[in-house]
Amino acid sequence: MIGTKPKKMKTKTRKILPTRQVKTESGFTIIESLVAMFIFIITIGATVGAFTFSLTAQRLVFAEKQVSESVNFSLEFMTRQLRVAQRDLAGSCITVDKIFEMVDLDGDGDSDQITFINADDLCVRFTLNLSDNSVEYIEDPLGTPDTIKLTNSEIVSITDIDFETLGEPSNDSIQSRVTVAIRAEGVGASEEAQSVNLETQTTVTSRRLDTL
Numbered sequence: 001m002i003g004t005k006p007k008k009m010k011t012k013t014r015k016i017l018p019t020r021q022v023k024t025e026s027g028f029t030i031i032e033s034l035v036a037m038f039i040f041i042i043t044i045g046a047t048v049g050a051f052t053f054s055l056t057a058q059r060l061v062f063a064e065k066q067v068s069e070s071v072n073f074s075l076e077f078m079t080r081q082l083r084v085a086q087r088d089l090a091g092s093c094i095t096v097d098k099i100f101e102m103v104d105l106d107g108d109g110d111s112d113q114i115t116f117i118n119a120d121d122l123c124v125r126f127t128l129n130l131s132d133n134s135v136e137y138i139e140d141p142l143g144t145p146d147t148i149k150l151t152n153s154e155i156v157s158i159t160d161i162d163f164e165t166l167g168e169p170s171n172d173s174i175q176s177r178v179t180v181a182i183r184a185e186g187v188g189a190s191e192e193a194q195s196v197n198l199e200t201q202t203t204v205t206s207r208r209l210d211t212l
Helices: 030-082
Strands: 101-103 113-117 123-129 134-139 146-149 156-166 177-186 197-205
Touching: 030 113, 030 123, 030 134, 030 156, 030 177, 030 197, 123 156, 134 156
Parallel strands: none
Antiparallel strands: 101 113, 113 123, 123 134, 134 146, 156 177, 177 197
């Protein structure tokens, strides 16, 4: 009809709802957990093993140092005395006209004891104490002995000491000398201390010239 307004068409609009996002939970599978645990155990074991090895090596080095220091001190003390030994012309200390007199104490064929007159005109002796395996220095052994231990029996055990002389007679044209050989073992409760073994040797030439 003329003069009438056209009717508006009603359109229906649909609301599009947002799609739900499915939440996924992230995590480790049993196999991954087992692999991680295995790697962790190996790492911890290697670390502990390296630490234990380092500690054992450190204890061994310390034990070797203690034994070496004790033996070297006694050896140095002996060489200073032996180097200036005098010939006993009166026989007041050892046999007349000898510089050194040695004794085999343990019957192994080696001399474990040496006696002589030192630079201070004292009769002195170095000997292996078989009761505690230590090296002793004794002044005036024929009179009133004054004994000094040169090695600590709680740290080191002197299993053997050997004194050998050369050129002792005054008419052999050879300057007198003494060779000292020491064999020692570590002492202590630890396996590291007990595993230490040391062998050392030195030769001392007398500073006093023999005169015919």
